[in-house]
Amino acid sequence: MLRRSFLNEIRQELNLHPYVYPEDFEISSSTQTVTSKLIIRYLYDTSRCFTATIDNERKTYDEVDYTPSLKVTLRYSPGDIAGDEREVVYGKNSLLRAIGEWAARIKEDLCLEPNLRATEELGKKMQSFEDQLKDIPDNPASEEQLEKLRDLINDVEKQLTEQIESLEDSVEVKEKRIKELEIQFELLRENAKSxxxxxxxxxLGSRFYRVASDPSLPKLIQNGKKIAGLLDSTDTDGMMD
Structure with missing residues (x-):
C-alpha cells in the first residue's frame, strides 16, 4: 500500500476548485514485490483515468543526474495532445506534477464543454439551414429581393445588438462584441447591394446562428421571431416572390 501522507499529497494535486475536487476521484493502489500500482479515476467519466506503475527499488538514472530515484511508468487519459498517452517519470515530485497536470486537463475540458456543445449545435443548425437553401434558385437577386434583404439585415443587427446590450454584463466585452457585429453586418450590407x-x-444565416448559439445569450432566438422564422424555413418563399 502507498503511504497515507503520499495519498494526501495526491489529493492536494486534485483540488482544482471550483471545477475539480478530490472527492470527484477514486484513488486505489496495490503493491507487489517489485512494483506498486496507483490508479486514479474521475468518477463522472471513468474514461478519464491515470495509472502509475512504480518500481519499488531505487536506482540510479541518467535522467536525474545520477541521483537514486524511483522509476514511474505512466498512462493517462486525457493526454496533453492525444486522448491516451504514456510517459516515464522519475521520483515522487515528478509523479505528483504529472497528476496535477492531468487534473488540470480535466478541468480545462470541463470549462470548454459548454462551448463545444454550442459549436456542435451550431453545426447542426447550419446544416439544416443549408439544406433549405438548396431549394432556392442560384440566381442573381432582384432589386425587390435585395431591398427585403437589406431591411432584414438591419433588423437582425438591431436585435442581436439589443440582446448583447441587455444580457452581457461586462461593459468592455459588450462594446467589443457590438463593434465586431457592426463590422460583420457592414460587410453584409455591402454584399446585399448586388x-x-x-x-x-x-x-446572414451564418451570422445569426453564430451569435444565437452563444450560451450567454439564451433568449436570443425567442426575441428574434422574424429572423428565426426566416432562417428556420417559413419566410424564404415570401422573399423569393
Missing amino acids: GNFRDILRQ
Missing part, C-alpha cells in the same frame, strides 16, 4: 440571393442569405 449579388447572388442565396449566397447573401447564407451569410
